[in-house]
Amino acid sequence: xxRSVRDAxxxxxxxxxxxxxxxxxxxxxxxxxxxVERHSVAGGNATVFEHKGxxxxxxxxxxxDCQPGGMFDRLLKPLGIEIEWLELDPDGFDTxxxxxxTFRFPKGVxxxxxxxxxxxxxxxxxxxxxxxxxxxxxxxLVGGGxxxxxxxxxxxxxxxxxxxxxxxxxxxxxxxxxxxTYTLPPGRVSVILHSVLMMHYVxxxxxxxxxxxxxxxxxxxxAIERNGGEVFLQTPVKRIIVDGGRCAASSSxxxxxxxxxxxxxxxxxxx
Numbered sequence: 001x002x003r004s005v006r007d008a009x010x011x012x013x014x015x016x017x018x019x020x021x022x023x024x025x026x027x028x029x030x031x032x033x034x035x036v037e038r039h040s041v042a043g044g045n046a047t048v049f050e051h052k053g054x055x056x057x058x059x060x061x062x063x064x065d066c067q068p069g070g071m072f073d074r075l076l077k078p079l080g081i082e083i084e085w086l087e088l089d090p091d092g093f094d095t096x097x098x099x100x101x102t103f104r105f106p107k108g109v110x111x112x113x114x115x116x117x118x119x120x121x122x123x124x125x126x127x128x129x130x131x132x133x134x135x136x137x138x139x140x141l142v143g144g145g146x147x148x149x150x151x152x153x154x155x156x157x158x159x160x161x162x163x164x165x166x167x168x169x170x171x172x173x174x175x176x177x178x179x180x181t182y183t184l185p186p187g188r189v190s191v192i193l194h195s196v197l198m199m200h201y202v203x204x205x206x207x208x209x210x211x212x213x214x215x216x217x218x219x220x221x222x223a224i225e226r227n228g229g230e231v232f233l234q235t236p237v238k239r240i241i242v243d244g245g246r247c248a249a250s251s252s253x254x255x256x257x258x259x260x261x262x263x264x265x266x267x268x269x270x271x
Contacts, residue, residue: 033230
């Protein structure tokens with residue numbers, strides 16, 4: 001069987017968004033990057049597929065903090081990746097439909113507070129308490145702020161906070177609107193995780209990439225290749241082997257150089 005050998009500084013197994021992002025930044029600073037992926041398309045949960053003439057996203061539903069200067073703008077622009085972000089309705093990027101009520105989840109903490117009070121006027125104290133805690137936890141984790149609140153709630157679940165604030169079952173359901181993103185009930189999910197996720201959308205709005213999640217993955221893949229890296233599709237890796245300092249990756253095995261070896265190069269072998 002004919003084999004080709006390529007040297008690399010970094011071999012990344014799997015072309016999900018994390019692997020592609022790491023590979024794109026490493027390639028941008030001059031590292032020789034090789035990504036191996038068993039699927040026929042790169043992107044992991046950011047891929048799309050077609051079925052009976054319709055296109056479906058595997059995982060991307062909406063993304064937050066995509067405004068100019070936002071997290072995704074700061075992450076992708078240095079790599080030369082331009083994404084057209086389509087903002088979902090800021091007056092209701094999520095719509096919750098109950099038999100007797102429809103609640104539209106808006107962008108903006110104060111707008112959300114007002115809407116919650118419209119629907120739950122007798123629970124003002126609990127609403128204020130919930131929004132106060134979730135904002136502090138979000139700032140503590142991603143905004144460089146309230147570490148005392150982080151420590152206070154580090155072992156608490158979202159259900160614990162609901163219980164402490166004595167919220168009604170209906171209000172709890174509304175405040176769990178985004179829990180489909182992590183698919184855990186309030187009693188099993190960290191209140192810190194839920195706070196950061198919820199405020200990710202509430203603070204800066206929700207967006208969808210024009211063309212679907214695949215455009216993000218394609219942009220990262222192209223950034224790797226533009227800077228001399230390679231992405232091998234339909235190339236499964238079955239083993240990772242450390243063997244006498246000699247490195248090779250193939251469709252059946254991947255070997256990494258020991259940390260004590262002087263040379264930083266790694267080799268990829270495809271069959």
